[in-house]
Each structure stands twice: as C-alpha cells, then as structure tokens.
Amino acid sequence: MNFYKVNTETQQIINFQKSHGNSSNHFIFYINCGILINDLINNQRELKTESQSDIRKRIQDISEYFTEDGIQLSNETDFDNLKDRISKAFKEHIVLYFDNYSTKKACISEMVNKNGLYKNEELLDYLCRKNDSDLIMKYVENVKKMLLKNSGIERTEKIMARFENQLKSNGSLTLELENVLKTMGNKGYN
Template identity: 30%
Template sequence: MQQYFNDLIKQDIKPFLSKYGFAKKNLNFSKTTENLIYMFNFQKSSGNSADHVMFYVNCGIYAVELAQIQSREILTAPQEVDCHFRARMEEIAQSVPDRFSITPDMNRDDLRKSLLNGLEEVIHFFESMNSARSIVDYYISGPFLHLSEECIHMLLQSNDIQAAKQYLKALQEKHGTERRWSIFENKYKVIFSKYGVEFEAG
C-alpha cells in the first residue's frame, strides 16, 4: 500500500498540480507568486501499516506582508507550519473525507477522483485568496483568534479603523468569556496604541 501511495503522488498528484504551476519537493507542492506562496502538504498518518496507509492533505498560504508585520525572517521556501493561512483540505473542499485511506480492497478510481476533485476545489479557493489582505479578511469573517494580532495591525496600518474596531467587537463577542481573552485584549491594546487609535473594550 505504501508503493500505491508513492505511485499516486508520482503518477496522479504531481502531473495534476504541475498543470497549475505547483512544484514538488518531497511530499510538499508549492507555487510562488509575487507576494504569496501556496502549498499542499501530504501528511502520512503515524499509525500506518503495510496494508493500510492513511494520509491527510494540508493546505497553506504564506504571505510576505504578514511575515513583515510579525517581524519574522522572510522565507523563500516555507514549510506548511510557517504558513499564515492553514487548513486541512476537508475544511475547504466539503466533498472530501477528513483523511484518505489506502487499503487492498479500496476502489482506486474513487480515491483518485475524490482526491483530484478536492485539490481542484482548493486551487479555486486559492485563486480567491490573492493577497495578504484576503487572508486577513478570511480570519476576520470567523472571527478567529488565529492571526488576530496581525489582522488588526494590517487594518490599522491601512487606516481601516472602522473595520479594526468591528473586528475587535466581534472577537470579544465570540471569545470574551474565555480565560485567555485578557491576554489577547492586552496585546490588542498595545497595537491600537501603536497606531494612535483609541481602544474601545466592550
């Protein structure tokens, strides 16, 4: 089954993703544009055996602009863990399972079709995420705590004060009762203060 996994990557996944400009390195496929790097990472499950191989597909987008806000070194070959947007394939492509399973009695055509359809759905999603701001907008829509400091930085940096305040309010409504909220709130105060904008806690 391990050999089938290797063949699947080599004979199906690699040619499919290369059509969209993705280059392969180990189990990572990446595509670089001017300010963003898009990535697929194929992660094998730790509990695999000779006749049962399970794997996940991780999706990521790395943004130079957000790395600069974080004062981090700009990476030309980031790993999936370095990406600013991160999701498992099934979070984006609703039609795929949460993990793919290779067994001797599986239907190989069904697996291949499901996987390629899922990759195509994610690629269309990637096309809509074409700037650091679109990553920020995605996390604002949650509203998610992940990347929230960078989101507020970017909104205030671009003088979108109204959006920053609305985002803060939405975060407070969703996460304000959590014990860790005060830690985040203090970080947000510092960011608002840096841009000379009044901080309005709920």
C-alpha cells in the same frame, strides 16, 4: 511532500502529510493547503512549510468530496474512486480556493473574518501599520464574539487586554476600539 505557487502578493502551498499512527495495513494522510501573505510581517518571507502559512485549511474544509479528517488507505480502499475524488477536489475546489485567495486583500479579509486567534499578533501589527481602523475594529469584534462564545469572559478579558496593549504600543488604540475591548455585556456578545 509540498507543492508551491508564488504569486505577486501571496505564496501558496499544498502539503501531503502522513499520519504518525500508520501501520503496515492502515495508512492515513492529509492534504493541507496554506497561503502566506508576502508582506504581512515583512517583505523577506518565504513559505517553506504549510505550518508557516497565514491561512491554513485541510482538504475537507475546502472540498465536499472529503468530509472525514484524513484520507485513509487500507486493503479495502477503492483506489480508482479515491483518485477520482482527489482529482475532482483539486479541479473543482482547491484551484478555485487558491484563485480566490491569490491577493493580499482577499487573504486579509479572510483572516479578519475567520482566523480567530491564529496569527493574531501578526495580523494586528499589519492592520496597525496600514492604519486600517475599520478592519482592526472588525477583527477585534470577531475575535471577541468567538472567544465569548467558546471560552468565557475570563479568557476573553485576558486576550482583549493583550490586544489593548498591542494596539497601544502601535499607536492604533482609538477610544471606540478601547470601548469594544473592555465591554463584555453588549452588542450581542453574551
């Protein structure tokens, strides 16, 4: 089940997703939130499913009222308590979250700072079209730090080479950016 809101620069979705591992006496579902930037790729985008979103979060990533992955229902579930937690999460966190990310600028900043490799080609293409070398540099540095921390030098070098090719094809590869893409041992990346 999906609920949508269309803004001038973004589209937002709340998705209720049931788990595939449900049984007759134990049911799990997820509340997913997604944001799509209308012109990240082109002006003809329409958000139909949460998986199309440029920024995706589960309720436990937005609200302190949920810490577990998935909301579990069983014979022991206190439904009044659950209803209150969901209501508070929406009123206090999810509405604010969507308000904070209703503009393209806020969403691009979030993607640059926290999206990692998710939607990386679309984001790099967008930043190149906008000729925003500062944000390109920040994004590449953030991804590189994340990769070196979690994936090691070999995978990082492969992805940085892919970024370099994409930036070359867009005409956005500066000497400074090329140095960031190729240098693995400085700026605290180790």
